[in-house]
Every structure is written in structure tokens, then in C-alpha cells.
Amino acid sequence: MDPSQSFYQPPGAYNSSEKSVMLQSAAAPPAYQDNPAGYPPSIPSQPVPQGPYAQGPYPGQAVVTVQPAVFVTAAPLANPAPDYLGYSIFTMLCCCFPLGIAALVYSCSTRDANYSGRRELAEKNSKTARTLNHVAVALGLIIIVVYIIYYFVLINNMNQRP
Structure with a gap:
């Protein structure tokens, strides 16, 4: 659109050159680029247009470099402490319910601590x-x-009473 023209155009009126520019920019996306490391390239491989209003490899598109997320987790212990989970379930169901529940809570805490490496x-x-x-x-x-x-x-x- 020509900046010297007004922004308002009556319905049905359009600039044919503007439409042809829009159709040309809506071309097919660029071909897939193989990157064996699995990371996006740090420098765009498409030619960057030069000029005062150039923003990225395509007009109106900014270049955003994203670093891949790295998740660090602690490995489980090689020789974990026994958690006595089965024993806790047995004591909860068959022996003493309140102490069995407390033992079950500590057994689950043991399992969590083993998994997190503490x-x-x-x-x-x-x-x-x-x-x-x-x-x-x-x-x-x-x-x-x-x-x-x-x-x-x-x-x-009862047997001794007459």
C-alpha cells in the first residue's frame, strides 16, 4: 500500500499491485534443512534482505534464536535403602492400623528419597x-x-457357674 494514499478505501476497491505482492509472499515454505544435532541453526541459512526495514529472512518475520531446554535429573541410587513397603502394607492391614499407616508414609518417603538421590x-x-x-x-x-x-x-x- 502506498503511504501517500489514504488508509480508507471504499468497499470493493483494491490495488491490484498490492494483491499481487501478497500472493507472491504467500509462496510455499522453504525446503526442510537437515540438522543432525537436532538443534536449530544459530545463523539463518536463507539470505537476509538488506535495507532499513529488514527484520529477518522473510519480510515482516523476526529472527528468534531458541536454545533447547536441558532437564537435569538426579539418577536413582545404585544401592538404594530398603523401603519396607510390603511389610508396611501387611502391618497396616493385619496388625495395627494406625502404626501401619505411619510406617506406610515413611516407606513411601524412603522410596521418594531413593529416587531423588538423597x-x-x-x-x-x-x-x-x-x-x-x-x-x-x-x-x-x-x-x-x-x-x-x-x-x-x-x-x-461361664463353665464354672452352675
Whole structure:
């Protein structure tokens, strides 16, 4: 569009030279360029137009250089601390529910610490989970033994009454 002309044009009126320029700029995209490293080229390989209004390899398109994202993750430990997850589930379901839940939480924390590479935290959580599991099993066994003794004492008392 010629800058000396007004921006307003009546409907149906257009400049044929402007339309032909638009059709020429809407040509097919450039051919694929193979880059074996997988990174975009740092310098555009198309010729850059020269002039006061040139912005990039194509008119009206800015050149943006993007650096690829690199994600750094910690590798899991080679010799992880035991998490006692199965033991925790067993004690939660069969022995002592509250202590089993606490042991399960510490077991999951041990697994997370092992995966993130924090050895000291994994060992601490592993020992806490093991201790809670042992206490839950012992408490569960004590409760079962006390219940059996109470049951036999109750039956003996009923049998002794006339």
C-alpha cells in the first residue's frame, strides 16, 4: 500500500499491485534443512534482505534464536535403602492400623528419597519405617494373645457357674 494514499478505501476497491505482492509472499515454505544435532541453526541459512526495514529472512518475520531446554535429573541410587513397603502394607492391614499407616508414609518417603538421590534421608526414613513395622507387629501379636487369653478365661468362668 502506498503511504501517500489514504488508509480508507471504499468497499470493493483494491490495488491490484498490492494483491499481487501478497500472493507472491504467500509462496510455499522453504525446503526442510537437515540438522543432525537436532538443534536449530544459530545463523539463518536463507539470505537476509538488506535495507532499513529488514527484520529477518522473510519480510515482516523476526529472527528468534531458541536454545533447547536441558532437564537435569538426579539418577536413582545404585544401592538404594530398603523401603519396607510390603511389610508396611501387611502391618497396616493385619496388625495395627494406625502404626501401619505411619510406617506406610515413611516407606513411601524412603522410596521418594531413593529416587531423588538423597541417601541420608532414605536411610533415616527406612529405619523409621522398619521400627514402626516391628512395633506394629509386636503390638498386634500382644493384642491377639490378650484376646485369646480373655476368651478362654471368659469361657472357664461361664463353665464354672452352675
